[in-house]
Amino acid sequence: MELFQFRHSAFCEKVRLILAAKGQPYDVREVTPGIGQLELFRLSGQRQVPVLLDGGETIADSTAIALHLERRFPDPPLLPADPAERAQVRLLEDWADTALAGGARLALLQAAAEDGALRSALLPVATPDPLRQIFGAVPSDLFSGLTPLLRPERLQLIQALEQLVALLAVRPYLVGERPTLADLAVAAQLYLLRFPAVAGLDLAARGVTGIADQPAFEPLFRWRDELYRTVGRRVEGPAAEPVTITVD
Numbered sequence: 001m002e003l004f005q006f007r008h009s010a011f012c013e014k015v016r017l018i019l020a021a022k023g024q025p026y027d028v029r030e031v032t033p034g035i036g037q038l039e040l041f042r043l044s045g046q047r048q049v050p051v052l053l054d055g056g057e058t059i060a061d062s063t064a065i066a067l068h069l070e071r072r073f074p075d076p077p078l079l080p081a082d083p084a085e086r087a088q089v090r091l092l093e094d095w096a097d098t099a100l101a102g103g104a105r106l107a108l109l110q111a112a113a114e115d116g117a118l119r120s121a122l123l124p125v126a127t128p129d130p131l132r133q134i135f136g137a138v139p140s141d142l143f144s145g146l147t148p149l150l151r152p153e154r155l156q157l158i159q160a161l162e163q164l165v166a167l168l169a170v171r172p173y174l175v176g177e178r179p180t181l182a183d184l185a186v187a188a189q190l191y192l193l194r195f196p197a198v199a200g201l202d203l204a205a206r207g208v209t210g211i212a213d214q215p216a217f218e219p220l221f222r223w224r225d226e227l228y229r230t231v232g233r234r235v236e237g238p239a240a241e242p243v244t245i246t247v248d
């Protein structure tokens with residue numbers, strides 16, 4: 001299988017977590033933003049990552065990929081057999097992919113606006129060093145207009161994280177006694193709030209100030225790190241060189 005991805009995309013991380021949980025090997029194809037996406041469009045009929053190539057099949061969208069992998073590799077199951085639990089998992093996955101994803105993305109945008117080093121660490125792998133330095137050095141006040149806009153979303157995000165902490169204080173996983181797609185979808189979005197070790201040396205353990213370093217959220221990130229160990233999501237080798245996709 002081949003995964004077309006952006007390295008620091010939470011939706012791509014969701015697919016990488018699912019592939020790890022299923023114990024399936026895959027190759028990573030790092031898509032160059034812009035030009036690579038045009039070619040991705042020719043390949044998949046849309047321009048977003050993740051896209052999974054599996055034999056002759058091209059699957060776009062992390063949920064479609066999750067369902068495909070669940071059918072093809074049913075063991076271990078990431079969707080419970082019990083219909084009510086399964087429904088809970090699907091609802092939580094959808095919440096993670098929408099509300100949580102939106103809040104986490106905005107919070108990271110705000111953090112990157114305030115922190116040049118974080119900004120340059122997040123650039124695509126292909127970015128040449130001089131450009132990376134310039135991007136990191138852009139004065140923070142150029143971005144400061146963002147801050148007031150983000151306040152309600154940030155409050156909503158903090159409240160959601162508090163609910164997750166409360167849930168996970170009394171149970172090992174969000175639904176049932178073993179990891180499900182709900183856990184992986186939530187953990188994938190937490191990637192943006194505090195980067196796990198797999199994000200690489202420049203980013204590991206950094207994240208959104210006020211969340212990544214907030215003691216109240218420590219149990220949530222510990223749960224996330226433990227989940228990575230449980231499903232076997234490990235640090236990959238050196239970051240894949242970006243590939244410009246060619247489609248015949």
Ligand SMILES: N[C@@H](CCC(=O)N[C@@H](CS)C(=O)NCC(=O)O)C(=O)O
Binds near residue numbers: 037047060062
């Ligand atoms: N619903 C999609 C969302 C995928 C998505 O938002 N991908 C982003 C990266 S995190 C993307 O490709 N953005 C580039 C663009 O929209 O042009 C999924 O679950 O896979």
